[in-house]
Amino acid sequence: MTIILGRHVGCAVVLGLLTAALPVSAEPLPVTEVAPGVFVHQGTIAEPAPDNRGDTANMGFIVGDSAVAVIDTGGTPELGQRLREAITARTDKKPVIVVNTHMHPDHVFGNAAFVDLPFAGHANLRDALAARQEVYRQRLTDELGTEAAAGVAPVRVDRPVAEELRVDLGNRILVLTAYPTAHTNNDLTVFDRKTGTLFAGDLLFVDHLPAVDGNALGWLRVIDRLERVPAVRAVPGHGPASVAWPGALDAERRYLTALVEGVRRVLKADGSIQDAVTQVAEDERERWLLFDAYNPRNITATFAELEWE
Ligand SMILES: [Zn+2]
Numbered sequence: 001m002t003i004i005l006g007r008h009v010g011c012a013v014v015l016g017l018l019t020a021a022l023p024v025s026a027e028p029l030p031v032t033e034v035a036p037g038v039f040v041h042q043g044t045i046a047e048p049a050p051d052n053r054g055d056t057a058n059m060g061f062i063v064g065d066s067a068v069a070v071i072d073t074g075g076t077p078e079l080g081q082r083l084r085e086a087i088t089a090r091t092d093k094k095p096v097i098v099v100n101t102h103m104h105p106d107h108v109f110g111n112a113a114f115v116d117l118p119f120a121g122h123a124n125l126r127d128a129l130a131a132r133q134e135v136y137r138q139r140l141t142d143e144l145g146t147e148a149a150a151g152v153a154p155v156r157v158d159r160p161v162a163e164e165l166r167v168d169l170g171n172r173i174l175v176l177t178a179y180p181t182a183h184t185n186n187d188l189t190v191f192d193r194k195t196g197t198l199f200a201g202d203l204l205f206v207d208h209l210p211a212v213d214g215n216a217l218g219w220l221r222v223i224d225r226l227e228r229v230p231a232v233r234a235v236p237g238h239g240p241a242s243v244a245w246p247g248a249l250d251a252e253r254r255y256l257t258a259l260v261e262g263v264r265r266v267l268k269a270d271g272s273i274q275d276a277v278t279q280v281a282e283d284e285r286e287r288w289l290l291f292d293a294y295n296p297r298n299i300t301a302t303f304a305e306l307e308w309e
Contacts, residue, residue, distance in 0.1 A: 181214040
């Protein structure tokens with residue numbers, strides 16, 4: 001009796017220790033090796049919903065001779081854990097840093113699975129995310145339920161990047177670059193010099209209509225700068241796992257130009273924001289996914305941006 005009880009208690013203690021030390025194991029996320037040592041998980045092009053479990057953004061990791069860098073962590077703590085399992089499945093090198101490309105929850109809510117590591121991000125990221133995190137968490141609860149949104153990590157940016165930061169993973173230098181306001185006011189890219197691969201975050205949308213949560217004119221200026229990055233391929237924040245560089249920027253530039261020029265035309269004719277929403281960038285409709293989800297919002301934001309220029 002005593003032995004059985006002892007075993008039982010012992011078991012419970014061991015299980016408790018294991019639970020504390022290792023998060024519940026999860027199915028590794030599928031990843032594609034888009035260049036040697038560069039792995040990408042491709043999210044679904046959709047709004048977060050129960051059928052995609054919030055898996056709507058691209059994320060990945062880069063393996064150096066001595067360490068691994070994680071780039072974005074997905075839209076829920078569970079997706080972050082599954083990304084971590086994918087890293088373990090692909091390499092025995094350990095992750096040493098997490099880079100968040102910007103504040104949006106589909107890119108950062110997996111951070112919960114990496115709280116033992118330092119986080120790098122744009123110098124504006126901490127304040128921007130702190131101001132919005134509760135709203136984002138509530139929205140995720142509405143979209144996916146209480147359980148999916150439980151355990152979202154507190155905001156942390158341990159390595160704020162004002163302009164540029166270099167990270168050495170062992171015979172592999174990553175260049176992190178912070179940009180002025182474009183998609184958001186805290187966009188950052190990661191360039192792997194070894195393979196010429198640029199993780200563009202949401203400065204690059206492919207197939208998914210670009211979403212303006214910053215400044216459309218600023219974004220067009222950043223595109224001019226990005227175009228000069230000597231990459232051969234890019235990983236967009238939304239779209240395929242890998243696209244040719246810099247050609248992949250063309251469609252995004254065309255849409256943002258149509259957005260700005262269309263809003264200017266309406267303003268010049270003394271039109272209302274409603275006129276703008278029904279008219280601007282309609283020629284782009286068939287060229288993008290989620291056009292109706294984002295075009296009206298982009299027009300509204302750009303109308304406010306250009307109203308006083
Ligand atoms: Zn975004």
